[in-house]
Amino acid sequence: MTRITSISLRRVLDSRGNPTVEADVLTESGGFGRGAAPSGASTGEYEAIELPASESIAKSREHAVPRLEGLYAGDQRAVDNALRAADGTDDFSNIGANSAVAISMAAAKAAADVLGAPLYQHLGGAFRGENFPVPLGNVVGGGEHAKEATHIQEFLAAPVGAPSVSEAVFANAAVHAAVADVLDERGVPAAKGDEGAWAPPISDAEAFEVVDEAVDRVESEVGFEIRFGLDMAAAELYDDDAEAYVYGDETKSADEQIEYVAGLVDEYDLAYVEDPLDENDYEAFAELTDRVGDRTLICGDDLFVTNVERLQDGIDAGAANSILIKPNQIGTLSDAFDAVELAARNGYETVISHRSGETEDTTIAHLAVATDAGYIKTGTVGGERTAKLNELVRIADDAV
Ligand SMILES: C=C(OP(=O)(O)O)C(=O)O
Numbered sequence: 001m002t003r004i005t006s007i008s009l010r011r012v013l014d015s016r017g018n019p020t021v022e023a024d025v026l027t028e029s030g031g032f033g034r035g036a037a038p039s040g041a042s043t044g045e046y047e048a049i050e051l052p053a054s055e056s057i058a059k060s061r062e063h064a065v066p067r068l069e070g071l072y073a074g075d076q077r078a079v080d081n082a083l084r085a086a087d088g089t090d091d092f093s094n095i096g097a098n099s100a101v102a103i104s105m106a107a108a109k110a111a112a113d114v115l116g117a118p119l120y121q122h123l124g125g126a127f128r129g130e131n132f133p134v135p136l137g138n139v140v141g142g143g144e145h146a147k148e149a150t151h152i153q154e155f156l157a158a159p160v161g162a163p164s165v166s167e168a169v170f171a172n173a174a175v176h177a178a179v180a181d182v183l184d185e186r187g188v189p190a191a192k193g194d195e196g197a198w199a200p201p202i203s204d205a206e207a208f209e210v211v212d213e214a215v216d217r218v219e220s221e222v223g224f225e226i227r228f229g230l231d232m233a234a235a236e237l238y239d240d241d242a243e244a245y246v247y248g249d250e251t252k253s254a255d256e257q258i259e260y261v262a263g264l265v266d267e268y269d270l271a272y273v274e275d276p277l278d279e280n281d282y283e284a285f286a287e288l289t290d291r292v293g294d295r296t297l298i299c300g301d302d303l304f305v306t307n308v309e310r311l312q313d314g315i316d317a318g319a320a321n322s323i324l325i326k327p328n329q330i331g332t333l334s335d336a337f338d339a340v341e342l343a344a345r346n347g348y349e350t351v352i353s354h355r356s357g358e359t360e361d362t363t364i365a366h367l368a369v370a371t372d373a374g375y376i377k378t379g380t381v382g383g384e385r386t387a388k389l390n391e392l393v394r395i396a397d398d399a400v
């Protein structure tokens with residue numbers, strides 16, 4: 001293992017055109033790693049804090065970089081502990097989780113470079129690389145990712161029967177194209193939202209019909225099972241004062257929301273439902289999981305924020321059966337691994353995820369293979385999304 005000799009930080013563009021942090025890590029033997037922080041729009045209340053990129057960079061240069069130089073790049077825990085010590089808070093509000101995660105990922109890549117191993121193997125060990133996650137592909141979206149579109153944030157194709165990750169990735173792209181055809185046949189114009197999903201000005205009810213139809217068409221073309229799922233991002237729909245979920249002019253109580261989602265799971269045979277309820281309502285999550293958790297994944301994103309304490313609370317309450325893992329929600333790869341391990345020990349499925357604001361960084365593709373995750377959510381089309389999907393295809397082809 002070689003020591004870190006320098007860390008450079010800079011502002012680069014994310015996919016929304018906002019500044020984000022990119023980190024380069026160099027080691028004494030010439031190992032090089034680069035990582036870039038993504039950025040959320042429908043962020044959970046309990047996420048680690050993202051600072052403005054310039055501020056995060058300035059603070060990290062002052063407090064974190066001097067602690068990190070001289071550490072072994074491959075000792076990920078030491079690197080991530082140093083980031084935490086440099087920050088001194090629980091939520092990275094001092095140096096910013098954006099710089100922290102960029103440095104954490106860059107150090108891992110520098111270590112992999114020194115070893116001459118693919119990143120997934122450095123992170124996951126010699127026996128990883130046989131199993132691949134099912135990609136959940138966002139094909140219709142609204143909420144915080146596209147105004148004037150659906151209330152539900154994401155409708156996600158789930159090619160659960162695909163014989164290979166490559167066929168799964170292409171199936172999702174085909175569903176995305178089929179959605180465009182179905183919308184066109186209905187005379188609905190559609191722009192794209194932040195993640196490249198179609199963002200049509202239609203009701204949620206019509207979006208279910210459109211996605212169902214598109215999935216059916218592609219399923220019969222490819223000959224393997226494709227289902228679909230949702231990210232309801234319900235914390236964004238929940239109005240604390242009204243104590244209700246707000247869908248335009250309509251509202252639903254927590255009980256009505258549970259009833260609604262349980263009905264959708266059965267009507268559309270949903271494979272996956274993320275954040276169906278507010279991020280503070282473990283009890284309602286538990287009730288829904290009790291009702292439908294035997295036939296679909298109930299996944300906590302804003303609920304758990306990749307945080308082992310919140311996940312442990314959820315496990316104790318029976319609140320879900322899967323967790324979304326977003327490294328920038330918690331700030332380091334070590335913390336993200338801890339959440340994956342706690343989930344796995346308790347029979348929770350793991351879903352490694354992008355953010356709505358992304359870069360060309362491909363770390364999450366490697367993280368999904370390294371952790372043997374069942375699923376990855378990283379969009380369907382658009383360069384910052386296909387960067388990860390194509391990396392999965394390359395990993396499967398032994399071409400990384
Ligand atoms: C990817 C998501 O959106 P964001 O990055 O805006 O939180 C999500 O909610 O799962």
Ligand SMILES: [Mg+2]
Binds near residue numbers: 231233275301
């Ligand atoms: Mg989500």
